[in-house]
Amino acid sequence: MNFVSHSGKYTLIEVDGEMDAEVKVDTVDGKTVKVTKKTLPCTLDEATKGFIKLIFSNDMFKEAMECMNLDIKKMPLGKLSKIQIAKGFEVLEEIQAAMNQKSGSARLEELSSKFFTAIPHNFGRSRPPTIKDKETVEQKKEMLMVLADIELAQTLKSESEKAQEETIETVPHPLDKDYNSLKCKLTLMDKDTEPFKIIETYLNETAYEHHTPKIVNVWEVDREMEGERFSENDSLENRRLLWHGTNIAVVAAILKSGLRIMPHSGGRVGCGIYFASENRKSASYVRTSNNTGVMFLSEVALGKERTITRDDPSLKKAPAGYDSVVARGSVEPDPSKDIFITLDGKKVAVPQGKPINQPKFSKTSFGNSEYLIYKESQCRLRYLLELNM
Secondary structure, three states: OOOOOOOOOEEOOOOOOOOOOEEEEEEEOOEEEEEEEEEOOOOOOHHHHHHHHHHOOHHHHHHHHHHOOEOOOOOOOOOOOHHHHHHHHHHHHHHHHHHHOOOOHHHHHHHHHHHHHHOOEOOOOOOOOOOOOHHHHHHHHHHHHHHHHHHHHHHHHHHHHHOOOOOOOEEOOHHHHHHHHOOEEEEEOOOOOHHHHHHHHHHHHHOEOOEOOEEEEEEEEEEOOHHHHHHHHOOOOOEEEEEEEOEHHHHHHHHHHOOOOOOOOOOOOOOOEEEEOOHHHHHOOOEOEOOEEEEEEEEEEOOOEEEEOOOOOOOOOOOOOOOEEEEOEEEEEOHHHOEEEEEOOEEEEEOOOOEEEOHHHOOOOEEEOEEEEOOHHHEEEEEEEEEEO
């Protein structure tokens, strides 16, 4: 595609170095005048600069899409649309309905073809498979949710690039623009502080012994307006700092929009936000880029817990009289080692012990405990960990 220059608009020029200048071409008395727009130095510290670069990286997004067998030639970055993703969800609902009605294989093949037309995949020379079981439908829904978050991150980046007024002669550094688009304050933690050491102990004691993630950096997280929303639950006691692992491709979307309950999501304990008291449990949901993964620690206002020991995928809210659901695992970090930290005046429990057997729940169907809330306002992101995994 050839770029066409228009009077009073930006034009493309080749420039080198971090202080690249955007150039606005204007016309004064019929003569072309170039107004140089200087890029300001980046205000972020080196660790945060590298992290923002990573979570907005097109290469990382492409890698994530390729890992999900998506065809990035037919569905390139920047061309993703909410409508296309919504179409994918619609077809999956049709497939689910056809499965429930026990439609024949021909109908499922037809709908699978319709899905792969809406959401192009790369199967090489293999024939696209038929989506014919609940597990595959759930996998494809999870894939579409990741895709929706990639689309959100791409939109944020695009909007931050367009937001600059043409009359301003100095523009923020691109990484500052990306950071500001998140509307989320990230404060790098000093590794010699007590809060850092508490987090480090929590990770080391509850991770897999043979494969413990190594902390690269930890940031305190303060999302715009999240504290105000979280305060709606000030009356709820029983607060815990819990793990949440995720795909690195959705981190920008989480920082922008928080942890969300997706309408199409589900799992063993229903449609809610899942947390764990053991790093090893949440680490299994992390998808890395070049061995770098991201995990969150959230303050979760659990209130009155409903304990279950068997799957209940039908749950969409906590049972009457309860504020949360805990699927009890056969092991749990030693509760006698829990410590309490104070966050905004509230006591928050933080596990510090190794997982030990829970005789009371020896026959549970869950290996590790899973903590579920069904209201987004009951959690607040507190810490973000960049990990070597």
